[in-house]
Amino acid sequence: MFKINENYLKLPGSYLFSTIGKKVAAYAEAHPDKRLIRLGIGDVTQPLAPAIIRALHAAVDEMGSRETFRGYAPDLGYDFLRTAIAENDYKSRGCDISADEIFVSDGAKCDCSNIQEIFGQDNRIAVCDPVYPVYVDSNVMAGRAGEWIPEKEMFSNVIYMPCTMDNDFVPAFPKETPDMIYLCYPNNPTGATLTKAQLQDWVDYANRVGAVILYDAAYEAYISEENVPHSIFECEGARTCAIEFRSFSKNAGFTGVRLGFTVVPRDLKCGDVSLHSLWARRHGTKYNGAPYIIQRAGEAVYSPEGKAELKEQVAYYMKNAHVIYEGLKSAGYTVAGGVNAPYIWLKTPEGMDSWKFFDYLLETANVVGTPGSGFGPSGEGYFRLTAFGTYENTVEAIERIKKL
Amino acid sequence: MFKINENYLKLPGSYLFSTIGKKVAAYAEAHPDKRLIRLGIGDVTQPLAPAIIRALHAAVDEMGSRETFRGYAPDLGYDFLRTAIAENDYKSRGCDISADEIFVSDGAKCDCSNIQEIFGQDNRIAVCDPVYPVYVDSNVMAGRAGEWIPEKEMFSNVIYMPCTMDNDFVPAFPKETPDMIYLCYPNNPTGATLTKAQLQDWVDYANRVGAVILYDAAYEAYISEENVPHSIFECEGARTCAIEFRSFSKNAGFTGVRLGFTVVPRDLKCGDVSLHSLWARRHGTKYNGAPYIIQRAGEAVYSPEGKAELKEQVAYYMKNAHVIYEGLKSAGYTVAGGVNAPYIWLKTPEGMDSWKFFDYLLETANVVGTPGSGFGPSGEGYFRLTAFGTYENTVEAIERIKKL
Numbered sequence: 001m002f003k004i005n006e007n008y009l010k011l012p013g014s015y016l017f018s019t020i021g022k023k024v025a026a027y028a029e030a031h032p033d034k035r036l037i038r039l040g041i042g043d044v045t046q047p048l049a050p051a052i053i054r055a056l057h058a059a060v061d062e063m064g065s066r067e068t069f070r071g072y073a074p075d076l077g078y079d080f081l082r083t084a085i086a087e088n089d090y091k092s093r094g095c096d097i098s099a100d101e102i103f104v105s106d107g108a109k110c111d112c113s114n115i116q117e118i119f120g121q122d123n124r125i126a127v128c129d130p131v132y133p134v135y136v137d138s139n140v141m142a143g144r145a146g147e148w149i150p151e152k153e154m155f156s157n158v159i160y161m162p163c164t165m166d167n168d169f170v171p172a173f174p175k176e177t178p179d180m181i182y183l184c185y186p187n188n189p190t191g192a193t194l195t196k197a198q199l200q201d202w203v204d205y206a207n208r209v210g211a212v213i214l215y216d217a218a219y220e221a222y223i224s225e226e227n228v229p230h231s232i233f234e235c236e237g238a239r240t241c242a243i244e245f246r247s248f249s250k251n252a253g254f255t256g257v258r259l260g261f262t263v264v265p266r267d268l269k270c271g272d273v274s275l276h277s278l279w280a281r282r283h284g285t286k287y288n289g290a291p292y293i294i295q296r297a298g299e300a301v302y303s304p305e306g307k308a309e310l311k312e313q314v315a316y317y318m319k320n321a322h323v324i325y326e327g328l329k330s331a332g333y334t335v336a337g338g339v340n341a342p343y344i345w346l347k348t349p350e351g352m353d354s355w356k357f358f359d360y361l362l363e364t365a366n367v368v369g370t371p372g373s374g375f376g377p378s379g380e381g382y383f384r385l386t387a388f389g390t391y392e393n394t395v396e397a398i399e400r401i402k403k404l
Numbered sequence: 405m406f407k408i409n410e411n412y413l414k415l416p417g418s419y420l421f422s423t424i425g426k427k428v429a430a431y432a433e434a435h436p437d438k439r440l441i442r443l444g445i446g447d448v449t450q451p452l453a454p455a456i457i458r459a460l461h462a463a464v465d466e467m468g469s470r471e472t473f474r475g476y477a478p479d480l481g482y483d484f485l486r487t488a489i490a491e492n493d494y495k496s497r498g499c500d501i502s503a504d505e506i507f508v509s510d511g512a513k514c515d516c517s518n519i520q521e522i523f524g525q526d527n528r529i530a531v532c533d534p535v536y537p538v539y540v541d542s543n544v545m546a547g548r549a550g551e552w553i554p555e556k557e558m559f560s561n562v563i564y565m566p567c568t569m570d571n572d573f574v575p576a577f578p579k580e581t582p583d584m585i586y587l588c589y590p591n592n593p594t595g596a597t598l599t600k601a602q603l604q605d606w607v608d609y610a611n612r613v614g615a616v617i618l619y620d621a622a623y624e625a626y627i628s629e630e631n632v633p634h635s636i637f638e639c640e641g642a643r644t645c646a647i648e649f650r651s652f653s654k655n656a657g658f659t660g661v662r663l664g665f666t667v668v669p670r671d672l673k674c675g676d677v678s679l680h681s682l683w684a685r686r687h688g689t690k691y692n693g694a695p696y697i698i699q700r701a702g703e704a705v706y707s708p709e710g711k712a713e714l715k716e717q718v719a720y721y722m723k724n725a726h727v728i729y730e731g732l733k734s735a736g737y738t739v740a741g742g743v744n745a746p747y748i749w750l751k752t753p754e755g756m757d758s759w760k761f762f763d764y765l766l767e768t769a770n771v772v773g774t775p776g777s778g779f780g781p782s783g784e785g786y787f788r789l790t791a792f793g794t795y796e797n798t799v800e801a802i803e804r805i806k807k808l
Contacts, residue, residue, distance in 0.1 A: 002523060002583035003523065003526065003586055005522050006524065011612055011685065015689060024477070044475050048473070057461060057464055058696070060460040063451060063460075063661070064452050064454065066450070069452070071657075072659045072660060075763075108691065112690060113690035114690065117409060118412065119408060120407030120410065134689060137689045141690075158547070182405055183580075211405075255692075256693075256695065257695050257696075258692060270405070273413070275408070278409070278412050284422060286517035288510075290657075290662070291695065292658065292661075322664050332637055
């Protein structure tokens with residue numbers, strides 16, 4: 001008789017955003033007269049930029065003509081896109097990353113969750129706490145996280161690195177030595193950043209202890225301050241210890257378009273084996289490339305028109321972030337994030353727990369956010385709002401919260 | 405120090421089609437005057453049908469307007485597509501499959517290779533031999549295949565079911581009892597099919613021994629004979645033992661567009677645990693849905709215009725299959741497949757080994773095919789040609805082979 005992967009049964013409850021979705025749907029059904037404003041999930045609301053729409057139409061036309069039709073894409077991505085990425089995201093910042101170290105995919109979520117496959121079963125992972133749930137859940141499924149400890153809301157074999165107001169959301173090096181360290185900066189959910197010096201410390205630490213850093217830079221387009229690195233490859237020594245994940249979801253509004261990439265430098269090795277070759281083998285065996293028309297849309301992100309239009313789009317969301325940040329502050333909330341990231345991380349008032357505050361906001365202000373405890377035990381007592389709504393809704397949501 | 409997944413190192417050589425690609429590139433570079441005809445990889449050559457192009461343009465326009473823009477898709481696929489699939493591919497054939505048992509994805513290759521994740525580590529897999537390499541390779545990576553035995557060209561823990569001319573390419577039930585059985589019909593690479601009665605025997609066998617059948621029906625659109633089932637769910641009892649994979653790559657030319665789906669019936673269980681819930685959890689955690697515009701293209705496949713246009717497209721390729729089949733036969737080759745499948749499977753002449761015949765065809769006829777031994781040890785002495793070229797090239801390739 002066939003057996004299932006029992007590790008799946010260790011996952012507590014459902015995926016955070018499914019739970020929120022169900023709660024919100026139930027409230028909306030019971031109160032059809034209320035107009036909900038959703039600042040919960042990090043989904044964008046602005047339409048694709050005109051330069052991207054033009055590129056999509058042009059590529060669709062190519063697919064309709066025998067002379068220009070394209071079948072299977074190269075597993076690792078078309079050269080035109082990999083080259084544009086290498087030039088614009090790396091060489092222009094002085095990072096030594098070449099086009100053939102870039103693996104194009106259908107999004108950072110897939111890559112972040114699949115990357116653990118190329119690592120050994122007995123590696124120990126370290127994560128920030130609170131954290132984007134995918135890093136831990138994908139390792140639970142692989143049997144690398146140990147057992148769920150309900151009273152701690154932690155997995156027995158995961159090293160949690162608390163990030164709270166007390167340490168400005170910058171984790172300390174853990175007491176136990178990890179093999180795989182997940183870092184996400186600008187951070188989801190706290191909106192915190194590392195300075196270049198702080199990230200350099202992590203790179204040095206990883207090289208010293210022989211750990212690999214899995215660096216999620218999905219929100220780099222939101223960085224507004226000078227001393228905040230956009231890529232881990234701005235740090236010296238990162239080529240021997242880091243893998244970086246990037247997304248087109250937040251800088252170009254591709255949440256429903258699906259495009260991302262992962263950088264695996266050729267110098268990253270375990271003994272003689274390069275992780276680049278392992279990831280290439282995974283892509284070749286289990287993936288068939290991102291759609292041609294969508295890779296052309298990705299290319300348009302780097303065109304002069306695309307860049308100009310997307311700069312405006314990011315500015316639009318950051319104006320929302322400013323509205324939320326300043327509005328909540330003036331209403332007496334303790335607030336973080338929102339300066340280099342589209343997320344605002346607030347302390348719940350009067351020590352209310354995160355889910356209680358979720359219900360309170362939903363029921364009294366009809367505003368949907370994300371309870372901090374959904375991201376890990378150190379998120380308890382915090383709450384996330386996103387800047388990805390429309391400006392009008394964002395202003396109204398904050399007005400409603402101010403009136404509570 | 406972090407460790408890698410050592411199972412990756414057990415994979416012998418590179419992915420079959422990468423090896424072929426390199427050999428062909430080297431030949432082309434050395435002989436720039438020769439015009440190669442590629443009938444190797446199963447990639448389509450006809451442009452997307454007009455109905456699909458129209459749907460893509462319309463969806464792109466929706467993404468460019470604030471009122472109709474769509475962000476994250478539902479993890480499991482948009483209802484409009486799941487419903488179209490359930491109606492057209494299942495209900496119309498009398499299969500009891502509902503829309504919520506359909507999981508939309510970016511292609512059958514991903515699903516076929518990812519599905520093993522939800523199964524236990526110590527399950528034994530059985531595969532036809534020869535076989536599409538992805539089934540075995542994905543299990544090797546997961547550590548389920550045992551060790552590579554070079555002299556046998558087999559993995560120690562995989563049950564191989566030989567399919568040769570001697571058994572009309574229909575495998576016998578294996579001596580050892582498997583937990584997971586991969587079946588692909590119409591078959592890649594042999595082009596063979598099972599009758600409904602033969603497939604029913606496999607369903608009964610799986611239910612009897614407690615195995616799950618992983619049924620790859622990527623080529624069902626090429627079935628021309630009446631008694632050949634298009635879906636395993638045409639068989640009684642399949643809801644308790646089968647998962648089915650489908651692709652839009654070959655029926656609609658989506659190899660570079662990327663769309664597929666997997667059917668996991670709710671009755672398929674291991675004890676209390678439904679595989680439907682495990683696969684849903686995997687999708688929710690590691691996947692972010694297929695692109696909206698591409699799901700709209702998938703919907704157009706089921707429109708009256710789409711159906712009519714794609715029927716013609718399939719007929720075009722099947723005319724090629726006929727040219728290859730009859731041409732080789734008249735030239736004295738022993739040929740199989742090509743009637744319900746876009747693949748022609750031939751015996752190499754004079755007992756030549758498969759790679760030797762590959763080189764011979766490449767060098768003397770400048771025709772690229774796929775060596776049978778690349779699909780497994782029982783493929784030795786066979787060779788695959790595909791019907792996915794243009795008609796003109798196909799005719800010329802066969803003329804060249806006839807002249808050898």
